[in-house]
Amino acid sequence: MASSSKLVLVICFMISAFCIAIGAKFDQEFEITWGDGRAKILNNGDLLTLSLDKISGSGFQSKNEYLFGKIDMQLKLVSGNSAGTVTAYYLSSQGPTHDEIDFEFLGNLSGDPYTLHTNVFSQGKGNREQQFHLWFDPTADFHTYSITWNPQRIIFYVDGMPIREYKNSESMGVSYPKNQPMRIYSSLWNADDWATRGGLVKTDWSQAPFSASYRNFNANACIPNSPSSCNSNTTTSTNSSWLNEELDNTSQERLKWVQKNYMVYNYCTDSKRFPQGFPADCLQNS
Numbered sequence: 001m002a003s004s005s006k007l008v009l010v011i012c013f014m015i016s017a018f019c020i021a022i023g024a025k026f027d028q029e030f031e032i033t034w035g036d037g038r039a040k041i042l043n044n045g046d047l048l049t050l051s052l053d054k055i056s057g058s059g060f061q062s063k064n065e066y067l068f069g070k071i072d073m074q075l076k077l078v079s080g081n082s083a084g085t086v087t088a089y090y091l092s093s094q095g096p097t098h099d100e101i102d103f104e105f106l107g108n109l110s111g112d113p114y115t116l117h118t119n120v121f122s123q124g125k126g127n128r129e130q131q132f133h134l135w136f137d138p139t140a141d142f143h144t145y146s147i148t149w150n151p152q153r154i155i156f157y158v159d160g161m162p163i164r165e166y167k168n169s170e171s172m173g174v175s176y177p178k179n180q181p182m183r184i185y186s187s188l189w190n191a192d193d194w195a196t197r198g199g200l201v202k203t204d205w206s207q208a209p210f211s212a213s214y215r216n217f218n219a220n221a222c223i224p225n226s227p228s229s230c231n232s233n234t235t236t237s238t239n240s241s242w243l244n245e246e247l248d249n250t251s252q253e254r255l256k257w258v259q260k261n262y263m264v265y266n267y268c269t270d271s272k273r274f275p276q277g278f279p280a281d282c283l284q285n286s
């Protein structure tokens with residue numbers, strides 16, 4: 001305990017950031033960035049909804065930037081015939097050499113499964129897609145989608161179940177997101193040129209408006225260059241166990257179960273795409 005909190009302190013000083021835990025109100029931590037009234041913060045800041053119609057989608061972003069953290073959000077996705085719609089929920093820095101950690105939910109016809117698309121960008125380079133179906137209907141209720149991002153690895157979780165681990169592969173010459181603070185972004189938009197069955201199924205606008213909901217945002221994260229007094233609306237925390245988080249044996253078994261039963265695409269097994277051999281990070285990330 002003592003040594004791990006010391007390590008946290010050291011790392012916080014190294015990146016000149018303050019590690020905080022936020023159990024937050026949407027109006028305090030986020031701003032609506034587009035959609036002309038289609039995004040709404042409701043219930044005294046506890047609920048956020050995005051909507052999409054033929055004219056526009058909508059989106060929001062975090063006020064803070066984060067450099068490493070464990071970030072949880074509960075989402076309830078567009079129900080019914082959601083084909084053609086995409087709900088994107090991701091972390092990203094800015095610029096041509098940006099870093100990014102993505103969850104994207106690709107809608108489907110009623111009764112057909114959503115696809116959860118994941119990707120990791122470093123220094124502007126992505127092409128690290130893994131896709132999954134889910135073991136529940138993500139439109140029937142809220143489920144928790146989490147990202148643990150620390151210097152060694154990025155772990156994607158769904159309801160606490162690890163679905164993907166992306167390990168730092170700098171030792172193999174692959175850049176890793178570790179220097180650029182990222183904001184949280186989310187948007188609901190029309191992508192019927194590619195999203196559902198590769199673009200074969202178009203958005204049915206007679207079902208519009210489409211909507212997705214968000215609640216229970218929680219960030220246990222480092223905010224670079226924040227003022228020395230942590231924002232009074234946040235709780236200071238010494239529980240930064242996420243900073244050294246790795247998958248124990250039980251979690252690795254769970255990850256294997258998800259990958260065996262629910263993974264529908266993995267760039268590291270797509271030999272057609274990489275005839276000259278798989279990217280170096282695939283050696284550590286299968």
Ligand SMILES: *[C@@H]1O[C@H](CO)[C@@H](O)[C@H](O)[C@H]1NC(C)=O
Nearest residue numbers: 106108112113115195196197
């Ligand atoms: C939609 O459903 C079809 C049929 O089950 C499935 O092949 C596909 O992966 C699903 N998701 C998307 C985004 O097309």
Ligand SMILES: *[C@@H]1O[C@H](CO)[C@@H](O)[C@H](O)[C@H]1NC(C)=O
Nearest residue numbers: 025027028230231232233234
């Ligand atoms: C905390 O939140 C309240 C109400 O949302 C706001 O008025 C106040 O300025 C915030 N304090 C800080 C330090 O951000």
Ligand SMILES: *[C@@H]1O[C@H](CO)[C@@H](O)[C@H](O)[C@H]1NC(C)=O
Nearest residue numbers: 001070220238239240241242
């Ligand atoms: C710290 O958080 C982890 C989950 O992120 C939890 O399992 C653990 O019990 C917490 N430890 C303390 C001392 O609160």
Ligand SMILES: *[C@@H]1O[C@H](CO)[C@@H](O)[C@H](O)[C@H]1NC(C)=O
Nearest residue numbers: 246247248249250251252253
């Ligand atoms: C985890 O698995 C490794 C090998 O797969 C084994 O050596 C180790 O003892 C296991 N640890 C626990 C706590 O079961």
